[in-house]
Ligand SMILES: Cc1cc2ncn([C@H]3O[C@H](COP(=O)(O)O)[C@@H](O)[C@H]3O)c2cc1C
């Protein structure tokens with residue numbers, strides 16, 4: 001499969017985890033001053049990080065949340081509780097530092113910046129035809145790869161994407177249904193808060209989008225082109241680009257999860273480099289995570305996107321690395337281990 005030289009090269013650079021680093025981290029976890037396994041997910045997370053970063057004692061050198069915005073033609077079908085103009089208004093809010101992701105990224109020590117790399121004036125209405133051309137889909141992936149590379153060059157090795165795009169839980173549900181084969185009703189939620197009638201209409205719209213477009217769920221490019229969105233494509237590119245640079249990819253909520261499914265279809269090995277930050281209230285999120293074999297770190301009953309769940313999980317990921325790096329071994333501390 002050839003997508004473009006940059007995308008192909010990026011996918012080719014994503015391999016399995018570093019087995020030697022995984023083995024070393026696992027062995028070290030076994031001799032640190034605690035009952036084996038007692039740090040639970042912090043232990044498995046530190047071992048996964050070792051494999052991703054290729055370091056026996058992995059160190060987080062920088063954190064980045066790349067927030068991407070996109071408009072959705074399908075918003076005209078009334079699938080959101082908010083009007084489409086909220087998307088550019090929120091972009092101004094991001095730049096001013098007043099959004100939830102600004103507060104949580106500051107809390108995590110991941111600082112925001114603004115990059116303008118326009119793909120186009122929003123995805124077309126997926127209830128009537130494809131979201132975008134193949135050229136646009138390729139451009140989305142390339143913009144995402146370049147953004148991840150910029151952050152990796154600046155020292156980040158923990159990278160998350162975040163979304164802003166009124167209507168985007170609709171393509172995310174379509175993507176999740178197409179990739180996992182789950183029924184539309186089981187992966188469709190209220191998004192920003194549509195009522196019961198709105199939810200029924202949204203499910204019908206997503207069914208129509210899948211009927212009209214017939215995406216091949218095994219083909220990430222086909223899914224992105226037919227039922228995706230610009231920010232979703234860029235987020236998939238961010239994930240591919242970050243993974244290719246041996247960075248850990250922190251997966252946020254439902255929209256990021258849909259992007260992660262697309263990147264996973266393009267490169268199955270990438271899932272080992274995903275850290276699922278939280279479980280969104282959107283029912284389709286967990287369906288997508290399960291398909292990729294991921295179990296989220298947090299369940300905070302969040303349903304916002306923007307990368308908020310990912311930013312919130314970043315200090316936990318760092319904590320996992322710090323325990324592995326900073327704890328004493330039984331021998332070092334003169335503590336008797338369980339065999340004594
Ligand atoms: C003020 C505001 C800020 C947001 N930040 C993220 N979203 C999230 O909600 C939207 C998706 O839900 P739906 O598919 O129902 O439109 C996206 O913009 C997503 O980023 C927001 C939504 C609103 C209203």
Ligand SMILES: O=C(O)c1cccnc1
Pocket residue numbers: 169191192252253254255256280281282285302303304305306
């Ligand atoms: O989980 C998410 O990312 C999400 C859920 C609802 C609305 N916007 C985003």
